[in-house]
Amino acid sequence: MTPRGYAGKYLNVDLTREKIGDVTFPEETLEQYFGGRGLGAKILWDRIGGKWSEVDPLGPENVFIALTGPMTGIYPGGRICCTGKSPVSNGTVGSTASTEFAHELRTAGYDGVIVSGRADKPIYILVTEEGGEIRDASHLWGTMGEETLKILNKEVSDELVSRDPDVGLMKEPGMIYVGPAGENMVRNACVMTKLCHAAGYGGYGSVMGSKNLKAIVAKGRGPLPEVYAPEAVKLLWKRAHEHLISRDSFRRQGTGYGGWSTGNFYSSEPIRNWQEEWHDERSFGGPMFETRFWVKKQWSDFNCTTGCMKVSCVKTGPWKGAITDNPDYELQSYCGTNFGIYDPEANIHLSALIDNLGHSGIGGANTMGYAAELYQRGILTEKDVGFKLEWGDTEAFDRLARVIAYREGVGDVLAEGTYRAALKIAEMKGLKPEELLRYAVHVKGIEVGAHGTRSDEDFLAHDIGYAVNVQGGDHTSVVRDGYHELSGSVFTDSAVICNFARTPQELMFDFAKAVTGYPITVESWRRLNGPRIVTLQKAFLLLGGPDVTWEPVRDDENPPRFYEPLPSGPFKGRTTDRELVRRRRLVYFETLGWDERGIPKKETLEKLDLGFLEKSMFRLR
Amino acid sequence: MSSIWIVRDYENCSGCRRCELACSMHHEGWMWPEASRIRVFMPFPGVEVPHLCAQCDDYPCVESCPVEALSVDGGTTAVIVDEETCIGCGACAKACPGTVPYLHPRDRKATICDLCGGDPECVKVCREAGYNALRLVHEGMSGHRKLFARNPVDVAKDLAVKFFGEKGEELIV
Numbered sequence: 001m002t003p004r005g006y007a008g009k010y011l012n013v014d015l016t017r018e019k020i021g022d023v024t025f026p027e028e029t030l031e032q033y034f035g036g037r038g039l040g041a042k043i044l045w046d047r048i049g050g051k052w053s054e055v056d057p058l059g060p061e062n063v064f065i066a067l068t069g070p071m072t073g074i075y076p077g078g079r080i081c082c083t084g085k086s087p088v089s090n091g092t093v094g095s096t097a098s099t100e101f102a103h104e105l106r107t108a109g110y111d112g113v114i115v116s117g118r119a120d121k122p123i124y125i126l127v128t129e130e131g132g133e134i135r136d137a138s139h140l141w142g143t144m145g146e147e148t149l150k151i152l153n154k155e156v157s158d159e160l161v162s163r164d165p166d167v168g169l170m171k172e173p174g175m176i177y178v179g180p181a182g183e184n185m186v187r188n189a190c191v192m193t194k195l196c197h198a199a200g201y202g203g204y205g206s207v208m209g210s211k212n213l214k215a216i217v218a219k220g221r222g223p224l225p226e227v228y229a230p231e232a233v234k235l236l237w238k239r240a241h242e243h244l245i246s247r248d249s250f251r252r253q254g255t256g257y258g259g260w261s262t263g264n265f266y267s268s269e270p271i272r273n274w275q276e277e278w279h280d281e282r283s284f285g286g287p288m289f290e291t292r293f294w295v296k297k298q299w300s301d302f303n304c305t306t307g308c309m310k311v312s313c314v315k316t317g318p319w320k321g322a323i324t325d326n327p328d329y330e331l332q333s334y335c336g337t338n339f340g341i342y343d344p345e346a347n348i349h350l351s352a353l354i355d356n357l358g359h360s361g362i363g364g365a366n367t368m369g370y371a372a373e374l375y376q377r378g379i380l381t382e383k384d385v386g387f388k389l390e391w392g393d394t395e396a397f398d399r400l401a402r403v404i405a406y407r408e409g410v411g412d413v414l415a416e417g418t419y420r421a422a423l424k425i426a427e428m429k430g431l432k433p434e435e436l437l438r439y440a441v442h443v444k445g446i447e448v449g450a451h452g453t454r455s456d457e458d459f460l461a462h463d464i465g466y467a468v469n470v471q472g473g474d475h476t477s478v479v480r481d482g483y484h485e486l487s488g489s490v491f492t493d494s495a496v497i498c499n500f501a502r503t504p505q506e507l508m509f510d511f512a513k514a515v516t517g518y519p520i521t522v523e524s525w526r527r528l529n530g531p532r533i534v535t536l537q538k539a540f541l542l543l544g545g546p547d548v549t550w551e552p553v554r555d556d557e558n559p560p561r562f563y564e565p566l567p568s569g570p571f572k573g574r575t576t577d578r579e580l581v582r583r584r585r586l587v588y589f590e591t592l593g594w595d596e597r598g599i600p601k602k603e604t605l606e607k608l609d610l611g612f613l614e615k616s617m618f619r620l621r
Numbered sequence: 622m623s624s625i626w627i628v629r630d631y632e633n634c635s636g637c638r639r640c641e642l643a644c645s646m647h648h649e650g651w652m653w654p655e656a657s658r659i660r661v662f663m664p665f666p667g668v669e670v671p672h673l674c675a676q677c678d679d680y681p682c683v684e685s686c687p688v689e690a691l692s693v694d695g696g697t698t699a700v701i702v703d704e705e706t707c708i709g710c711g712a713c714a715k716a717c718p719g720t721v722p723y724l725h726p727r728d729r730k731a732t733i734c735d736l737c738g739g740d741p742e743c744v745k746v747c748r749e750a751g752y753n754a755l756r757l758v759h760e761g762m763s764g765h766r767k768l769f770a771r772n773p774v775d776v777a778k779d780l781a782v783k784f785f786g787e788k789g790e791e792l793i794v
Contacts, residue, residue: 166711168723195666221726223653300637311667321788
């Protein structure tokens with residue numbers, strides 16, 4: 001077989017029957033869907049597409065998939081892409097995280113792991129060149145992230161060395177795991193990896209939890225997969241790194257300067273559950289984090305010279321011992337300004353806590369901010385919550401994160417994620433759903449990333465960015481026009497490489513071609529591969545179920561709050577243009593060959609080799 | 622040529638592991654992290670430890686080899702493995718105070734940094750990226766070098782305290 005960037009097989013695990021084996025996919029499928037987000041969607045269709053609306057995302061019939069792509073580990077910034085039927089959107093998300101797990105998996109000879117069924121007790125899966133093993137995880141169940149890492153690193157390293165003691169030392173394994181939030185099926189919980197790296201959007205931590213799957217651990221000793229044109233790849237690899245190294249300020253700051261500047265310059269930062277998007281709290285500026293807390297200013301993942309993450313640690317005061325990354329912008333805002341907190345120390349503590357619990361620092365923190373706004377408005381009371389939940393009160397938010405992770409009291413309701421919690425609270429309080437949903441900042445069940453659309457000054461999100469996104473509020477995959485992003489995030493999520501290790505399109509696509517030997521171009525991704533993946537994801541969203549099915553057009557919308565005028569800051573009074581959203585939504589549907597309700601047309605399905613969707617789409621038209 | 626040595630400043634290591642890729646592309650012709658002569662261990666995220674030959678002044682690995690497959694390069698003072706002679710017994714790894722040598726995943730031959738003959742690839746890529754966790758020095762043989770031959774997990778335990786204070790004491794077992 002021509003070398004082409006794939007290790008060549010995928011580990012297939014049926015937890016119910018305790019069966020493990022290898023599977024492969026036809027060359028044509030790999031060329032069309034590549035890996036990660038694309039291939040994951042195709043595997044899901046083949047496995048559960050025919051009964052999609054009946055599949056409970058948290059039931060044994062769902063499939064949890066962790067995939068790499070052909071460029072993972074070879075191109076700078078390798079990631080793992082987690083997918084499955086999403087328990088929050090009921091569609092799919094290609095949810096990625098940077099991690100050494102990805103190249104460990106590939107050097108063990110696997111491009112991914114596909115897990116179905118449900119184990120009857122807590123387990124983890126170990127993947128090596130010998131194949132997969134299902135191992136007991138009773139001693140790990142309930143452990144926080146730091147503890148999980150500590151135990152698994154030691155246990156698996158010792159075990160592998162003992163199997164072949166003469167060989168000397170080998171590096172620790174890579175792993176993805178869930179914290180208590182995932183175990184307890186908090187719907188928007190993350191798949192965690194490393195300390196504070198997370199595949200956040202989509203809620204796949206709860207899918208792992210529903211399968212009693214605490215972790216997947218991989219250790220490989222082989223080379224990275226062979227490629228089509230190795231000498232070209234080596235040259236492009238050098239050029240790609242030169243490009244990344246040339247970006248001085250991004251390397252210096254990462255996104256960890258955003259907590260002040262995004263609010264202050266762009267006025268697009270969530271503040272107290274998006275009641276405002278502007279602030280001038282200079283106590284929350286980048287240098288305040290860098291000077292006092294960053295113990296490592298350049299922290300990279302495997303094969304990355306961007307190093308956008310920094311290690312921060314609080315060494316004094318009440319939050320002593322908190323360790324996390326910058327925090328990055330998303331958590332500076334969602335676990336800071338969103339809680340009315342402008343103290344870097346408290347922000348680092350809450351970010352570290354949320355990671356340790358395995359919550360999503362965006363989704364889970366969005367739900368927490370939502371609860372605090374309901375408290376502010378008197379809809380949730382101290383009696384409901386069990387304690388006072390005032391803005392800016394770090395201890396209160398600390399407590400809230402824990403009660404949600406363990407589903408205690410009001411936490412059990414909030415563990416359903418912002419959208420479903422809103423509906424439940426409406427029912428509890430005898431209010432109309434709209435009265436609760438007006439404060440819920442989500443798109444299709446996926447809480448929106450920390451980039452608002454109202455000022456129109458944000459560097460990511462505008463008008464239809466979330467509204468028509470097949471991954472809802474996912475800010476890493478915002479829609480621009482149904483064209484550019486298809487060779488952008490749709491490509492990188494399928495190649496499973498990092499958005500922050502992007503190089504000019506020509507270089508990135510030359511790299512892809514040299515790795516795979518496929519005739520890949522920017523255009524082919526914008527016109528065929530990208531639309532194929534997004535159209536398949538759209539079909540999943542339209543089918544939805546069983547608990548929620550989104551209504552075409554009505555739910556291809558921004559959250560109500562994004563149409564309220566901004567109450568403060570340099571863009572006071574500005575809001576998202578509803579008419580522009582309506583027009584651009586229609587153009588987006590047209591660009592992708594969907595009808596005016598966003599349902600893929602028959603000829604589009606034919607053009608994209610998605611004929612298998614016609615039966616179900618016909619029923620919706 | 623005077624003896625050369627790779628200075629390692631652990632706290633500067635970003636964990637990018639480009640040294641592993643550069644090393645394995647040079648020695649193996651392709652990206653092969655576990656066949657790199659320098660490997661970055663990470664017993665806890667954020668605590669990354671580049672692990673490579675320290676060139677002890679008494680070369681216990683060379684002494685331990687039952688078939689005399691290991692020798693010292695007269696110029697660079699790097700340890701050179703004669704792969705034809707090596708029987709893959711692993712004695713060198715056991716004799717090394719830092720368990721640096723290991724058996725190659727392909728053929729179980731002892732694998733040790735040869736300083737690329739005097740111009741190490743790992744140092745170049747680390748410098749290019751501005752980390753300077755690895756630097757090349759030309760200096761006479763020194764008794765201090767051997768003190769760097771330590772188990773990477775033990776090094777990480779020290780670094781964890783340096784980075785995280787008291788909390789660092791409990792993170793790595």
